[in-house]
Amino acid sequence: MARQELTERAPGSERIQRKRGKRVKEIVETAAELFGEHGYDAVSLDDVAERLDVTKGSLYYYFPSKEELATAAIETLGDEWTARLERLAEQHEGGHAGLLRTLLHEHITIAVRDYPAALRLFLFPRAWPTAQADRIKELRGRHDAVFRRVIEAGVGDGEFIVTRVDTTLQCMHAAMAQSPLWFARLRGKARGNAITELTETLMMLVGQLPRTG
Amino acid sequence: MARQELTERAPGSERIQRKRGKRVKEIVETAAELFGEHGYDAVSLDDVAERLDVTKGSLYYYFPSKEELATAAIETLGDEWTARLERLAEQHEGGHAGLLRTLLHEHITIAVRDYPAALRLFLFPRAWPTAQADRIKELRGRHDAVFRRVIEAGVGDGEFIVTRVDTTLQCMHAAMAQSPLWFARLRGKARGNAITELTETLMMLVGQLPRTG
DNA sequence: ACAAAATTTGACTCTGGAGTCAATAGATGA
DNA sequence: TCATCTATTGACTCCAGAGTCAAATTTTGT
Numbered sequence: 001m002a003r004q005e006l007t008e009r010a011p012g013s014e015r016i017q018r019k020r021g022k023r024v025k026e027i028v029e030t031a032a033e034l035f036g037e038h039g040y041d042a043v044s045l046d047d048v049a050e051r052l053d054v055t056k057g058s059l060y061y062y063f064p065s066k067e068e069l070a071t072a073a074i075e076t077l078g079d080e081w082t083a084r085l086e087r088l089a090e091q092h093e094g095g096h097a098g099l100l101r102t103l104l105h106e107h108i109t110i111a112v113r114d115y116p117a118a119l120r121l122f123l124f125p126r127a128w129p130t131a132q133a134d135r136i137k138e139l140r141g142r143h144d145a146v147f148r149r150v151i152e153a154g155v156g157d158g159e160f161i162v163t164r165v166d167t168t169l170q171c172m173h174a175a176m177a178q179s180p181l182w183f184a185r186l187r188g189k190a191r192g193n194a195i196t197e198l199t200e201t202l203m204m205l206v207g208q209l210p211r212t213g
Numbered sequence: 214m215a216r217q218e219l220t221e222r223a224p225g226s227e228r229i230q231r232k233r234g235k236r237v238k239e240i241v242e243t244a245a246e247l248f249g250e251h252g253y254d255a256v257s258l259d260d261v262a263e264r265l266d267v268t269k270g271s272l273y274y275y276f277p278s279k280e281e282l283a284t285a286a287i288e289t290l291g292d293e294w295t296a297r298l299e300r301l302a303e304q305h306e307g308g309h310a311g312l313l314r315t316l317l318h319e320h321i322t323i324a325v326r327d328y329p330a331a332l333r334l335f336l337f338p339r340a341w342p343t344a345q346a347d348r349i350k351e352l353r354g355r356h357d358a359v360f361r362r363v364i365e366a367g368v369g370d371g372e373f374i375v376t377r378v379d380t381t382l383q384c385m386h387a388a389m390a391q392s393p394l395w396f397a398r399l400r401g402k403a404r405g406n407a408i409t410e411l412t413e414t415l416m417m418l419v420g421q422l423p424r425t426g
Numbered sequence: 427a428c429a430a431a432a433t434t435t436g437a438c439t440c441t442g443g444a445g446t447c448a449a450t451a452g453a454t455g456a
Numbered sequence: 457t458c459a460t461c462t463a464t465t466g467a468c469t470c471c472a473g474a475g476t477c478a479a480a481t482t483t484t485g486t
């Protein structure tokens with residue numbers, strides 16, 4: 001909570017600005033990896049700095065606090081993630097059930113494979129100072145919307161049954177956020193099966209029973 | 214990780230032992246309240262001490278470390294919690310669906326009303342040093358078993374449908390662990406409704422669709 | 427009433443991690 | 457080449473919270 005550099009700055013020159021932007025991007029992406037893998041508390045700025053082969057001081061040249069850096073990291077990570085899901089949603093043809101299944105499967109796969117701790121960062125608003133809290137809330141909203149749209153459409157068409165869309169979404173997200181923990185030890189085919197099973201289980205939350213016979 | 218007093222001790226006398234036991238119980242219960250409400254990291258030993266009107270040093274007279282105290286607290290809390298659910302399970306008459314619904318409802322109610330942060334302590338094994346990890350794992354197992362029994366029975370009788378019992382349980386627990394966060398701002402009737410809706414939603418995980426018409 | 431045992435205190439150390447900053451090194455452009 | 461802007465360093469402060477311990481206080485048994 002100190003200097004107000006943030007990411008923007010009085011321009012120095014065209015090239016220099018680009019260079020700076022590139023550096024910021026490197027930092028944010030590295031931070032996203034680390035925070036996404038281990039969580040906020042488990043990652044120190046020294047960790048981030050070391051991964052980048054610089055010292056902590058440098059990070060403070062670009063970001064005023066750990067929380068700003070973390071927020072930026074989460075935003076980057078969340079944007080990319082959401083974009084992937086949105087792309088899937090656009091491409092998809094067929095019933096709502098198929099799309100929802102695809103989304104769930106992909107979401108769990110990303111979580112388990114790439115960012116085991118990331119969803120927890122969204123899930124509980126660990127008292128982010130209000131500024132960041134809003135940014136994260138908005139991000140969460142966009143992310144949520146991808147799923148919400150399918151479910152509402154499915155409910156509208158009578159394909160899905162739910163008690164309440166919000167509750168259904170919360171349950172899905174809660175389960176998916178935990179999944180990296182459950183599947184951490186599984187590899188290859190076993191992991192793939194587990195992901196599929198979880199997907200099928202979550203489909204039941206919209207009234208889609210798994211094939212019985 | 215120091216002195217090995219733990220809770221036991223070379224006996225001083227009958228009465229003194231009882232007194233000590235009583236004190237330990239007070240401490241553990243207070244700790245359970247605090248850890249259960251705010252979580253492990255958010256509670257310092259000074260907090261616990263203050264609530265008891267003593268100083269931190271006293272706590273170390275009874276427990277060798279924060280983790281030991283926390284583990285004891287979680288065990289107490291979990292034992293009581295599990296006992297309540299087991300009692301419900303015994304009393305219950307009627308179909309599996311009714312029992313499961315009752316268990317879920319009660320579980321969520323306890324979580325939301327009494328120990329908003331407690332389930333998280335179980336849910337991720339925040340790298341407890343192996344000794345404690347085992348105790349917690351066992352506790353979790355007993356807790357889990359209450360639900361597992363009903364679900365397996367229900368599946369056996371063809372009343373429930375699941376993809377895999379473990380997965381179903383994990384989803385339920387994940388959702389219930391988050392529920393205190395979702396319902397934190399609700400009071401009275403609104404909270405009651407939310408809990409019921411969540412219960413109904415989770416019942417769908419065993420193939421029990423909510424009344425539609 | 428008194429010594430021994432049990433308990434409690436409070437001031438202490440130690441550590442990890444956030445955040446600061448003057449000094450230095452490197453890049454840029456005239 | 458030199459002055460200036462940009463980036464980086466590393467040694468620093470600060471703080472919260474775990475854990476320690478000798479000394480003081482309280483309880484107990486005789």
